Amino acid sequence: MVLRIALVSEHASPLAAIGAVDAGGQNVHVAELASGLTRLGHEVVVYTRRDDPGLPATVRTDDAYDVVHLDAGPAQVLPKDDLWPLMPAFATALRTHLEVLRPDVVHAHFWMSGWAATRAARGLGIATFVTFHALGSVKRRHQGAADTSPADRLDVELTVARRATGVVATCRDEVAELAAMGVDLDRVDVVPCGVDVRHFTTGAAPLDHPPRRQPHRIVSVGRLVPRKGYATIVEALVDLPGVELVIAGGHATDGVEVERLRLEALAAELGVADRVQFAGQVGHFLMPALLCTADVVVCSPWYEPFGLVPLEAMACGVPVVASAVGGMLDSVADGETGLLVPPQDPAALAAALGGLLADPQRRAAYGRAGVVRARSLYSWDVVAAATAEVYDRAVAALGSAPAATLGAGRLPVLGPA
Ligand code: UDP
Structure with missing residues (x-):
């Protein structure tokens, strides 16, 4: 079944440069999942926070999914731990879009997006999923006083896990962590992250910088x-x-x-x-x-x-x-x-x-x-298909006809909310 899917990733834009302090695996994950789901024929929109005033409201990517920049707080790059107070505004902007887009599925990435997405989708009959990418309990255990996460992160994560239709965990270790938090494992699926096997191959010509100096x-x-x-x-x-x-x-x-x-x-x-x-x-x-x-x-x-x-x-x-x-x-x-x-x-x-x-x-x-x-x-095609199966089950359980088969095939293009 063709689905209309909204991915929400408040700090990790699929369009960001990877490798900087707050831009890493999640950016890659959201971009590749969006591409993989689009290749399967689904309609995908990614919602992220506008962190640059020059960004257009909507960007159609080469991979044929859209990225929508939502206004929430200053249009500048902020440390991700400073974004929590901006999430009510982000959720309000997201809600406006979801009311028009009426996706079948909202899949939030990271705890703050999870909070915003479950709040924005409330009452709209949309299956909502969250992938945490990192859990506050683990971060606190390892970083102790150096953990700069907002104080209520752990409570919010549990609330989001309970409020969402389901949690898409990425590995067994995370499942054990979720169980320890008190999350009902019947609502947890495991789908790993993936790798672009067309790009990451044995045949890449080796980079000559920095030059090799040792055996x-x-x-x-x-x-x-x-x-x-x-x-x-x-x-x-x-x-x-x-x-x-x-x-x-x-x-x-x-x-x-x-x-x-x-x-x-x-x-x-x-x-x-x-x-x-x-x-x-x-x-x-x-x-x-x-x-x-x-x-x-x-x-x-x-x-x-x-x-x-x-x-x-x-x-x-x-x-x-x-x-x-x-x-x-x-x-x-x-x-x-x-x-x-x-x-x-x-x-x-x-x-x-x-x-x-x-x-x-x-x-x-x-x-x-x-x-x-x-x-x-771990190819993204395998991962996207497994993710779509999780969505399919939830949409079937909700019993509504998929949005993508109802109206026009094209997604509505909205300006800033
Ligand atoms: N990466 C990159 N350039 C860099 C550093 C990292 O492209 O200079 C990419 C790397 O290839 C990988 C991602 O950033 O795709 C890091 O993901 P990972 O899950 O290993 O770590 P995270 O940053 O999410 O903690």
């Missing part, structure tokens, strides 16, 4: 924030002579990158500074070319709700050494496509990497198995 190279990719655990890799380098580390990710514009300075100081203190290179923010289209330069891709976060980079590395045929946390417990097949190690344990990481770097045959076998695993389980 072995490991690459780590993500936003430059402490919880991504780059420090653990820098510490492991001490026990890995002849190995260089390339870190990709960072801020789009900021002159000073606090985390980079911290890592550089650590590397200097440990005497490995000459083996650590920062590639800065790498355009997403160049990511396969960077990953293909690696003997091993390392993902060593303290915690990770899902983690797209392991999927991207596997799709490129590169073995992965990852922390045994979150979504990577599902995505990385330990001893088959890579190795799982305890988080924040430089000795364990060095041992896993040392063994793998010394064994080119095992690396090649893991790489081959990774390609098969990524393509068969």
Whole structure:
């Protein structure tokens, strides 16, 4: 059945530059899910907050879905933790659109969008889903006093999980977390994140920047924030002579990158500074070319709700050494496509990497198995189809005819709400 689908992603626009401090996996996820659902024939609109006055009200993407910019607060980029007070205005603007669009499904991404979407869709007979991407309880556990999330995040997440038609979790670890929060698991489906297997392939011409200086190279990719655990890799380098580390990710514009300075100081203190290179923010289209330069891709976060980079590395045929946390417990097949190690344990990481770097045959076998695993389980076509199945069931249970089959095939184009 053809559905009309509204995706809501308050801070993570599918049009944003990826790799800056608040732009990462969620932006990629929303963009790819929107594209995948559109390829399946569904009509998709993504709602996000206007963070630049120059953005048009609606952008038709090359992938044939629309992005609508809703006015809520100043039209400038704000830290995502500052957006919570703006959510009533965001929900009001969204409501205006939903009343006209009348989608079959609203699928919110992140807790604030979940709150806005369940509020905006109230009484409209629309199936509402939420994917949290990250749970406040996990963040608080790991970051403690450094967690800058609004104080009521945990309560709001539980309310949203209960108010929505269903929760689309991305991995088994998240399901356990939701159960501990008191969410009824009958209303939880698991659909993983995906990878663009047309873009992430074994055939990418390797990027020649930064140039290789050591016999072995490991690459780590993500936003430059402490919880991504780059420090653990820098510490492991001490026990890995002849190995260089390339870190990709960072801020789009900021002159000073606090985390980079911290890592550089650590590397200097440990005497490995000459083996650590920062590639800065790498355009997403160049990511396969960077990953293909690696003997091993390392993902060593303290915690990770899902983690797209392991999927991207596997799709490129590169073995992965990852922390045994979150979504990577599902995505990385330990001893088959890579190795799982305890988080924040430089000795364990060095041992896993040392063994793998010394064994080119095992690396090649893991790489081959990774390609098969990524393509068969995690292509966005597979993920979009699984997501659409969840929607289908909910729409059928609501018993109404799908909106996309009722009226005009085209979505109404609205100006700013
Ligand atoms: N990424 C990128 N360029 C960078 C850094 C990251 O394109 O310089 C992409 C990376 O390829 C991946 C996403 O950003 O698709 C990061 O997603 P992940 O789930 O690993 O981490 P998150 O940022 O969501 O915590």
